[in-house]
Amino acid sequence: MRLTTKGRFAVTAMIDLALRQNNGPVTLAAISQRQQISLSYLEQLFGKLRRHELVESTRGPGGGYSLGRKAAEITVADIIVSVDEPIDATQCGGKENCLGEGNRCMTHELWAALNAKMVDFLDSVSLQSLVDEQLAKGVVVENAPMIKRAISSAPVVKPIRVNAPNSVFALGGAAFSK
Amino acid sequence: MRLTTKGRFAVTAMIDLALRQNNGPVTLAAISQRQQISLSYLEQLFGKLRRHELVESTRGPGGGYSLGRKAAEITVADIIVSVDEPIDATQCGGKENCLGEGNRCMTHELWAALNAKMVDFLDSVSLQSLVDEQLAKGVVVENAPMIKRAISSAPVVKPIRVNAPNSVFALGGAAFSK
DNA sequence: GGTATACTCGATCAAAATAGTCGGGAAAGA
DNA sequence: TCTTTCCCGACTATTTTGATCGAGTATACC
Numbered sequence: 113m114r115l116t117t118k119g120r121f122a123v124t125a126m127i128d129l130a131l132r133q134n135n136g137p138v139t140l141a142a143i144s145q146r147q148q149i150s151l152s153y154l155e156q157l158f159g160k161l162r163r164h165e166l167v168e169s170t171r172g173p174g175g176g177y178s179l180g181r182k183a184a185e186i187t188v189a190d191i192i193v194s195v196d197e198p199i200d201a202t203q204c205g206g207k208e209n210c211l212g213e214g215n216r217c218m219t220h221e222l223w224a225a226l227n228a229k230m231v232d233f234l235d236s237v238s239l240q241s242l243v244d245e246q247l248a249k250g251v252v253v254e255n256a257p258m259i260k261r262a263i264s265s266a267p268v269v270k271p272i273r274v275n276a277p278n279s280v281f282a283l284g285g286a287a288f289s290k
Numbered sequence: 291m292r293l294t295t296k297g298r299f300a301v302t303a304m305i306d307l308a309l310r311q312n313n314g315p316v317t318l319a320a321i322s323q324r325q326q327i328s329l330s331y332l333e334q335l336f337g338k339l340r341r342h343e344l345v346e347s348t349r350g351p352g353g354g355y356s357l358g359r360k361a362a363e364i365t366v367a368d369i370i371v372s373v374d375e376p377i378d379a380t381q382c383g384g385k386e387n388c389l390g391e392g393n394r395c396m397t398h399e400l401w402a403a404l405n406a407k408m409v410d411f412l413d414s415v416s417l418q419s420l421v422d423e424q425l426a427k428g429v430v431v432e433n434a435p436m437i438k439r440a441i442s443s444a445p446v447v448k449p450i451r452v453n454a455p456n457s458v459f460a461l462g463g464a465a466f467s468k
Numbered sequence: 469g470g471t472a473t474a475c476t477c478g479a480t481c482a483a484a485a486t487a488g489t490c491g492g493g494a495a496a497g498a
Numbered sequence: 499t500c501t502t503t504c505c506c507g508a509c510t511a512t513t514t515t516g517a518t519c520g521a522g523t524a525t526a527c528c
Contacts (some may be wrong), residue, residue, distance in 0.1 A: 129498060137474095137481085138472090139474065139475090140474080140475080141473095154474075155475075155477090156477095158475085159476070159477080162475095162476095169474090169476090170474085170475085171473085171474055171476090172472090172474060172475085173472070173473045175473075175474050175475070176474075176475085178477085206469080
């Protein structure tokens, strides 16, 4: 399992989306403003999320994104795998004998145990549970502005590199193989 | 919680160490060969692990590294935090109102929930449990060559970028803040 | 039809992290 | 003294991150 800020952004954005999709599709511009993530970056992330069918898109005025299936049926593992993509996995090729020398890919073996635990764990956390937690905390979700196309020119937020490049607990950039 | 290949390497190396430390200190050179991790990189990682007192070092012939405390008392979270270091955490500064606009650092709030879960989880996995799993799997641990300084010139392994730069489940490079 | 909204796609880019190299030390044992 | 092993700092190549820009396409509404 690979965990990066990329994954963090994706999860955060998905929670934001889940919290608000009752009022119809949510635009990336809105998520960008609320979560301080650059619009272009969100576009990239949601491109992947859409290809993995975690979200659906609606174009044109009043359009935006909605969840591809119920929040309860989307897990954190789903989201993270979607944005981190890469398909390979095992350095050796996945089969038994990677190094002729008797010990078939011990490196890979050692890691596999923890990795499996991680995957299982993240797969047990649903988007819905995170949403519920937010609601329980009393997060206020502005209620549907039924007027479409509201005030057009909200001040464009120009996010300056705000992300903690090195949080203590940061999902970092490499490999939980398999 | 931040998870990188760096963390993977560290965990893998620690399991290797734990599996073998009964026969006295384990050299980085040995771990390097078995786990296919570059010696210099291991030195960097073990420097951090030592500063965090997860391992102890012994210099000179017959020297090497041993665990700083019992494997049962070392958690995966300990290891990962050690090599990933960074101390900051919350993009905002940790306090309540990061953005004047009523919503105090929602971005951070949203993420915090999942992050806490991750930390709790990784803190619940002990090095010992991973070691036990390996032993149960029947991993063969060569028994103590009681002859110190054995065959000196085992072919030096020159690890070519062997790490899956993009494993499906890779611990990636960024931020689980806090 | 025209226009504004919104997603879609691709190329490009600076900064950071990852993973590794190199070389010179310093302690300890034989 | 020689060898082994840890120790440390500087330096480097590659990859990833996160962001920007520009050119599209689909849709709604007037």
